[in-house]
Amino acid sequence: MTVEQERESAGLMRLAQAGDQTAYASLLVLLTSATRQFARARLGGVPWIDDVVQETLLAVHRARQTYDPGRPFAPWFYAVASSRLIDVIRRERRVVSHEIAGDTLPEPIGEQETGHDDIDVEAIHAAVAALPERQREVIAALKFQDQSVREVAGRLSMSESAVKVTAHRGYQALKRMLRGQRRED
Amino acid sequence: MRTDELIVELARAAGPVQPLPRPSIRLLRWTAAMVPLTALAAIVIGLRADVSTVLTQPAYLGIAVATLGTALLSAASALILSVPGAERSALHRVVPLLSGGLWVLVLVVLLATGGDAVRRLLLFPFHWACLAEIAVLSVVPGWVLFAMVRRAAPLRRAWSGALATLAAVGMSAAATQFICPLDDPAHQLVGHVLPVAVLSVLGALVGHRYLNWLRG
Numbered sequence: 001m002t003v004e005q006e007r008e009s010a011g012l013m014r015l016a017q018a019g020d021q022t023a024y025a026s027l028l029v030l031l032t033s034a035t036r037q038f039a040r041a042r043l044g045g046v047p048w049i050d051d052v053v054q055e056t057l058l059a060v061h062r063a064r065q066t067y068d069p070g071r072p073f074a075p076w077f078y079a080v081a082s083s084r085l086i087d088v089i090r091r092e093r094r095v096v097s098h099e100i101a102g103d104t105l106p107e108p109i110g111e112q113e114t115g116h117d118d119i120d121v122e123a124i125h126a127a128v129a130a131l132p133e134r135q136r137e138v139i140a141a142l143k144f145q146d147q148s149v150r151e152v153a154g155r156l157s158m159s160e161s162a163v164k165v166t167a168h169r170g171y172q173a174l175k176r177m178l179r180g181q182r183r184e185d
Numbered sequence: 186m187r188t189d190e191l192i193v194e195l196a197r198a199a200g201p202v203q204p205l206p207r208p209s210i211r212l213l214r215w216t217a218a219m220v221p222l223t224a225l226a227a228i229v230i231g232l233r234a235d236v237s238t239v240l241t242q243p244a245y246l247g248i249a250v251a252t253l254g255t256a257l258l259s260a261a262s263a264l265i266l267s268v269p270g271a272e273r274s275a276l277h278r279v280v281p282l283l284s285g286g287l288w289v290l291v292l293v294v295l296l297a298t299g300g301d302a303v304r305r306l307l308l309f310p311f312h313w314a315c316l317a318e319i320a321v322l323s324v325v326p327g328w329v330l331f332a333m334v335r336r337a338a339p340l341r342r343a344w345s346g347a348l349a350t351l352a353a354v355g356m357s358a359a360a361t362q363f364i365c366p367l368d369d370p371a372h373q374l375v376g377h378v379l380p381v382a383v384l385s386v387l388g389a390l391v392g393h394r395y396l397n398w399l400r401g
Contacts, residue, residue, distance in 0.1 A: 019201030028192040054191055061195045062399060063338035065202040066268050075270035083269070083340040157187045 001034050001074050009034075010073035017064060028057055035081050042085065047153070047160040048092055055084040092161055127177040128170075135170035138163055205337055208264040208271065215260055215333060219326040219356060226322050227360040236363055244295060248373065249362055251288035256355030258284045260330060263348035267337035278344055281351060289378055296370035305371040315376040318361045319354055320384070327353030327388075331396070339396050346392010351385040 001009070009030055015023035032053055039052040059080045067076050128139055137156060141147045142163075153160045205211070239245045259281040265271050266278070296302045330349040339345035358377050367376070 016199060017202050017204055019199070021196045021199055024199045025192055025196035028195060032188055032192070050188060053188055057188070057191060057195060059338075059399060061199065063269060064199075066205050066337045068207060068268070069204060071270075076268075077270070079269035079272075079340060080338070 006074045014069045050159040052088045056081045138166045139170045223360045233366045252359040255284040259348045260352035267334040267339040292370040310372040316380045319357045322357030323353040342396040343389040343393040347389035350388020354381045354384045
């Protein structure tokens, strides 16, 4: 953050604290760019830079009352950004360690395994249709249209890690739904 | 959600906020409210009979000052740590611990100069009444300080929790010194310092869990 940006950010934050939403939006735009640079300098070109940016913006929003208008803005902002960066790195490591399990769509449950012949591909399609919109889009793209995580992320304007997390949650929801259906039957 | 959508949402949700007062002001407020409250609670529990006599003894006063100093320095550090970017060096975390170390050092010196130190310590002169007083007297100061810390944005939650707890139990240990009639440094180490240390470690765990300001 340059001296000029620092001064501008401090001024915008003062206005934002007073309730000026336009100034606040300008500040967040400025911080988006600063956070992206900050994260790229430390992480290189990882595909989840946007996660760091969004987490930082949310943290800035929640902590904005702690900025003291009489003090420099940059130390306050970078303390928040560093903290979010570290948390996102930790979360990404956890996601990667669960990725293999999360990558597998539950197979149609066969007669041999379950003793039921009435849960089939159609049941899975119905369960997918009942998922929340974003999970449905992600799973349909990954599993029915054979798109890669990168393609889905690009098409839905999500980060790759967000696609993986959404897919993982969708798979868990599908498992619960299909188990529930078996019990009902 | 895309970043530009997030910005629009956050800007739409942002009303005016009152900037938090500086940590020094917040410390003054906490101290001004909690020192008299803790003193009053100690009086209600019952001061030791010879309190006016012991107040003239330098060793007794030295211990009281070291204990209260540890409490106030810890409160200051907890409040500073709760503001992003305010903590410029590790000194803010180390100074309260050094002050606590001074408290222990004074007691150890008094214990050693009193003779038969090891035997007196091994007798483990611990009394549940002192632990109960320290715990009870620290509830309100601790609760208030945790609330003040959480209202900010503590980035080091475990440290903030430990220091807030050390502040509260340190203050209650200083008050307990005016209630407890036992001046033996061995008792003070085992019955006052040890509970303060254990409770502060527990405070770190509580802080790590409950000072997550991002959860809202």
